[in-house]
Amino acid sequence: MLDLLVEADRSVNALAEDFQMSRPAVSQHLKILLDAGLVSEQRQGRERHYHLVPGCFGPVRDWIAQYERFWDDRLQRLQQHLLKDEQP
């Protein structure tokens, strides 16, 4: 769904066409994405267009970045440790 929405905004029926599951199932998925802040809703007449929220993956990226900082720190400590051994 996210892959489809990144290309263009879509209505629920338009999204449902690309999946085997029923329309209500798609609605339920969208509700979850909406609650998670990954997607936003814009009502146009009887249709509701969903679109991907720009930068919505920020929190995930930040979470991953924490780990990468840890690894960087470790590597740095290792390098310093090795340098000390080389010139006593």
Add this chain to the structure above:
Amino acid sequence: MLDLLVEADRSVNALAEDFQMSRPAVSQHLKILLDAGLVSEQRQGRERHYHLVPGCFGPVRDWIAQYERFWDDRLQRLQQHLLKDEQP
């Protein structure tokens, strides 16, 4: 689990102490993380030490980066569009 393992390598029992679930449940989680390549195993006697694989989130980061490229492109196109209107 990942949060614990990023600090230091741990044996299964050491990990299980920090959770309410049983040790076998922890083992099952570790198997999944192992299969996913997020974690690696090193046997030391009868213990097995697990540690976080450095850079294991690369694929996730790449996946997210795809979206961010899309957003960048859109923004760029929008900027160019606006510039055209300013100087006719």
Add this chain to the structure above:
DNA sequence: TTGACTGGTAAGATTTTTCTTACGTATATT
């Protein structure tokens, strides 16, 4: 206003995930 279209929600069935207990194997300790 009536009928068609869009889509959300509830209820319940189905599927999947996740847990626990029981047990087997390998390594260590005595």
Add this chain to the structure above:
DNA sequence: AATATACGTAAGAAAAATCTTACCAGTCAA
């Protein structure tokens, strides 16, 4: 050798997720 420790795996129970059908409300078009 006998016992204890660390850990994986199988089987089945329990919990959570995901789907479908049925139904309701809002919007549009005749």
